[in-house]
Amino acid sequence: MSYIRSLFSIDNLFQPKGEEEEVIPVRETKGLIKKPFELEIPEEVEVPKVTFYNEYSVLKELEDRIKNAKSQQEMPEGTGPDTVSVGAGPVRSPIYKSSEGYPLKVSEIQSIIIEEASLRGIDPEVALRIFRHEGQGSYQSTVPREGKGSLNGREASFGPWQLYVGGGLGNEYQKLTGRDLTTDNTADGIRKQTQFALDKAAESGWGAWYGRKPAGVGVKDGLKNAKPIGNWRD
Numbered sequence: 001m002s003y004i005r006s007l008f009s010i011d012n013l014f015q016p017k018g019e020e021e022e023v024i025p026v027r028e029t030k031g032l033i034k035k036p037f038e039l040e041i042p043e044e045v046e047v048p049k050v051t052f053y054n055e056y057s058v059l060k061e062l063e064d065r066i067k068n069a070k071s072q073q074e075m076p077e078g079t080g081p082d083t084v085s086v087g088a089g090p091v092r093s094p095i096y097k098s099s100e101g102y103p104l105k106v107s108e109i110q111s112i113i114i115e116e117a118s119l120r121g122i123d124p125e126v127a128l129r130i131f132r133h134e135g136q137g138s139y140q141s142t143v144p145r146e147g148k149g150s151l152n153g154r155e156a157s158f159g160p161w162q163l164y165v166g167g168g169l170g171n172e173y174q175k176l177t178g179r180d181l182t183t184d185n186t187a188d189g190i191r192k193q194t195q196f197a198l199d200k201a202a203e204s205g206w207g208a209w210y211g212r213k214p215a216g217v218g219v220k221d222g223l224k225n226a227k228p229i230g231n232w233r234d
């Protein structure tokens with residue numbers, strides 16, 4: 001009769017010295033078991049290190065760019081509604097040469113809106129939703145129009161808030177500020193227009209902006225504690 005060390009109890013692997021080892025009898029079988037044996041386990045198993053740094057960095061960079069684009073709602077230059085495709089790629093529309101696009105990035109205009117909305121107690125997110133459905137894509141409206149209330153074949157509405165000079169808030173803005181919306185496409189003009197428009201929203205709601213409907217904004221949404229402050233007069 002031969003004996004082998006029991007490997008069926010994990011406790012036996014850590015048995016204190018001095019105690020008898022548990023053994024079990026095993027009938028000798030020719031060619032299979034000739035003598036007691038031990039199973040050798042290496043102290044440390046080496047695992048090959050695999051680095052996916054290059055793939056990870058590319059994916060991370062792409063993810064960051066997507067998040068940044070979503071948060072800022074940016075439009076790359078030359079791809080907005082104020083452009084036309086000619087030949088190999090998009091070019092600036094020649095229709096409205098005095099105020100092509102904006103002098104600021106969309107993210108910078110958004111920052112102005114957030115700042116001015118907060119000063120008035122207006123929910124900035126609601127104000128941004130109106131902006132996205134009004135003047136974010138182009139300084140002058142891209143809606144085709146002829147006759148009164150038009151300029152160069154398009155509706156005469158201007159700026160982030162599409163102030164209309166055919167008998168609307170644009171006329172009031174020009175009269176009270178002495179500015180001309182057709183040439184007011186400057187960093188200072190963008191802020192003044194925003195201050196004026198948000199004061200009007202604080203006074204009367206969003207009813208003057210048709211973009212509120214596709215934006216899903218009610219006339220009084222985000223204006224519960226809003227108050228005009230008149231800083232556009234400075």
